[in-house]
Amino acid sequence: MSKKAVFGIDIGGTSLKCGLFSATGNLIRKDEIPTRKEENGKYIFDDIRAYIESVLIQEDMSKDDVIGVGLGVPGSVTEDGTVNKCVNLGWGVFNVIEAAAKNLGIDESKIAVGNDANMAALGEYWQGSGVGYRSTLFVTVGTGVGGGLIIDGVPVNGANGAAAEIGHLPIIDGLDWQCTCGKTGCLEQVASATGIARLAGMNNAKEVFDAAKDGDAKALEVVEKVSMYLAKGLACVAGVTDPDVFIIGGGVSAAGEYFIERIRKYYKMLVFHPSTDTDIVLAKLGNDAGMYGAARLVLVKGI
Amino acid sequence: MSKKAVFGIDIGGTSLKCGLFSATGNLIRKDEIPTRKEENGKYIFDDIRAYIESVLIQEDMSKDDVIGVGLGVPGSVTEDGTVNKCVNLGWGVFNVIEAAAKNLGIDESKIAVGNDANMAALGEYWQGSGVGYRSTLFVTVGTGVGGGLIIDGVPVNGANGAAAEIGHLPIIDGLDWQCTCGKTGCLEQVASATGIARLAGMNNAKEVFDAAKDGDAKALEVVEKVSMYLAKGLACVAGVTDPDVFIIGGGVSAAGEYFIERIRKYYKMLVFHPSTDTDIVLAKLGNDAGMYGAARLVLVKGI
Numbered sequence: 001m002s003k004k005a006v007f008g009i010d011i012g013g014t015s016l017k018c019g020l021f022s023a024t025g026n027l028i029r030k031d032e033i034p035t036r037k038e039e040n041g042k043y044i045f046d047d048i049r050a051y052i053e054s055v056l057i058q059e060d061m062s063k064d065d066v067i068g069v070g071l072g073v074p075g076s077v078t079e080d081g082t083v084n085k086c087v088n089l090g091w092g093v094f095n096v097i098e099a100a101a102k103n104l105g106i107d108e109s110k111i112a113v114g115n116d117a118n119m120a121a122l123g124e125y126w127q128g129s130g131v132g133y134r135s136t137l138f139v140t141v142g143t144g145v146g147g148g149l150i151i152d153g154v155p156v157n158g159a160n161g162a163a164a165e166i167g168h169l170p171i172i173d174g175l176d177w178q179c180t181c182g183k184t185g186c187l188e189q190v191a192s193a194t195g196i197a198r199l200a201g202m203n204n205a206k207e208v209f210d211a212a213k214d215g216d217a218k219a220l221e222v223v224e225k226v227s228m229y230l231a232k233g234l235a236c237v238a239g240v241t242d243p244d245v246f247i248i249g250g251g252v253s254a255a256g257e258y259f260i261e262r263i264r265k266y267y268k269m270l271v272f273h274p275s276t277d278t279d280i281v282l283a284k285l286g287n288d289a290g291m292y293g294a295a296r297l298v299l300v301k302g303i
Numbered sequence: 304m305s306k307k308a309v310f311g312i313d314i315g316g317t318s319l320k321c322g323l324f325s326a327t328g329n330l331i332r333k334d335e336i337p338t339r340k341e342e343n344g345k346y347i348f349d350d351i352r353a354y355i356e357s358v359l360i361q362e363d364m365s366k367d368d369v370i371g372v373g374l375g376v377p378g379s380v381t382e383d384g385t386v387n388k389c390v391n392l393g394w395g396v397f398n399v400i401e402a403a404a405k406n407l408g409i410d411e412s413k414i415a416v417g418n419d420a421n422m423a424a425l426g427e428y429w430q431g432s433g434v435g436y437r438s439t440l441f442v443t444v445g446t447g448v449g450g451g452l453i454i455d456g457v458p459v460n461g462a463n464g465a466a467a468e469i470g471h472l473p474i475i476d477g478l479d480w481q482c483t484c485g486k487t488g489c490l491e492q493v494a495s496a497t498g499i500a501r502l503a504g505m506n507n508a509k510e511v512f513d514a515a516k517d518g519d520a521k522a523l524e525v526v527e528k529v530s531m532y533l534a535k536g537l538a539c540v541a542g543v544t545d546p547d548v549f550i551i552g553g554g555v556s557a558a559g560e561y562f563i564e565r566i567r568k569y570y571k572m573l574v575f576h577p578s579t580d581t582d583i584v585l586a587k588l589g590n591d592a593g594m595y596g597a598a599r600l601v602l603v604k605g606i
Contacts, residue, residue, distance in 0.1 A: 240539065
């Protein structure tokens with residue numbers, strides 16, 4: 001049996017989620033190591049190197065068996081692999097591919113790097129709820145609203161790394177709360193965990209959904225409103241790229257089918273008719289999506 | 304000198320716009336022939352055949368010199384070349400590639416077909432205002448609002464052929480006019496020639512722009528409002544695919560820089576900041592864009 005395998009590593013502000021995958025996408029093992037952010041995150045690559053070396057020994061693999069290493073990072077990444085500050089890691093501006101190659105002792109041609117939301121989208125597309133579809137928008141509804149766009153299996157980054165930033169679609173009228181981006185009217189202002197809690201005057205989104213499920217009128221009104229706005233965002237996406245599935249993830253998606261069926265209801269009302277039956281489904285891979293996608297990026301790039 | 308060349312034919316409801324291009328995109332000749340719509344448009348392929356045969360003789364070319372024939376059609380087209388009724392041509396549901404191959408006596412592998420708006424987008428991208436850019440949204444502001452999306456040189460069709468249907472983005476609040484699609488709130492309801500005239504209570508969009516330029520307060524208000532809504536649509540597109548240029552064409556774009564500079568102003572206010580400096584430019588190729596794009600489609604597909 002070939003030992004050839006690919007590493008997918010999702011570099012988060014709290015931990016590195018690391019997966020070793022066969023070339024066909026089977027997860028061989030997964031590990032989590034804490035993110036050392038001290039001194040501008042300079043130890044992160046050392047820790048990845050030590051991790052990879054230790055896995056190779058444990059799995060009886062040589063460096064030649066490594067197809068490549070895919071990295072997901074919390075920030076925008078240009079085509080050539082340059083990050084423009086990953087504040088959660090303490091990183092400044094530098095080329096991640098060059099830095100990873102040097103630190104890991106692996107050729108640059110074997111390293112791939114992408115934005116973490118895009119990697120999560122690619123992971124869900126490859127091995128999660130996107131299996132069997134061609135194009136998807138993956139939406140994370142958490143503290144903010146983010147996402148990743150996949151067209152025909154390839155992540156779309158955008159000219160400014162801002163593709164699938166649907167949290168900042170300017171589609172909320174009549175609300176003058178200022179978004180973290182400085183504008184008003186951003187989808188994220190209502191359709192995020194933060195926005196949901198604020199609209200309902202409660203502590204968190206879970207409390208709002210629990211109250212709505214218990215029949216609280218105000219909470220239910222907020223859930224309906226938020227579902228409508230999120231559906232409006234998806235209808236806008238449908239009018240631009242017309243994907244064949246929307247995948248909803250992030251903390252708020254824990255509200256489950258109760259939430260999804262409301263999004264579906266409003267989506268059908270708002271979207272242009274050819275896209276009415278586009279599927280809207282819950283994400284499957286949870287926090288593992290990013291490491292799956294990072295591994296997939298290596299394979300997509302044909303390294 | 305090689306005689307190898309490609310035909311690009313934009314099949315419209317009034318005429319077929321036909322271009323013969325070298326493989327590198329030089330326009331060798333262009334012709335226009337009337338569209339015979341009688342008997343469900345059954346003569347259209349006969350006319351194209353006669354046209355191609357006549358051009359080959361005039362240009363001293365053989366059939367072997369034809370790299371391929373690209374066709375733009377007014378309606379949605381699936382991946383395999385099937386149209387789902389082109390009402391403007393009288394066409395029903397059939398496979399255009401198969402029909403064209405049979406009627407033209409040219410191998411199916413040498414035929415490419417795409418939606419006319421996508422072809423116009425591809426034409427502008429290839430030889431018009433999109434030269435030097437990687438990804439674009441082309442918007443036609445005419446009787447309705449349509450468009451075509453190009454990412455990294457490839458037209459994006461969408462799962463239901465509804466990509467770039469930005470006329471039906473549900474982003475107009477507080478207006479209960481019903482759109483031709485059956486919904487309310489569609490961008491096209493205000494940002495089309497029809498919508499502009501209706502908002503101003505004038506006969507046509509040109510009259511509105513002329514009055515605005517002459518200082519008519521009501522007309523100016525309408526122009527500002529329409530520019531704002533169109534900019535909102537572009538800001539939504541930026542939040543989904545983040546193209547590096549927006550190209551504005553269609554009849555209303557005759558209003559020129561006067562219109563574009565207003566769209567730019569509102570776009571900068573509404574868009575998520577990474578995409579603030581995305582270019583917004585006027586289309587260049589006018590009604591020829593579709594035949595350019597149809598020829599390009601043949602070359603993109605590597606026929």
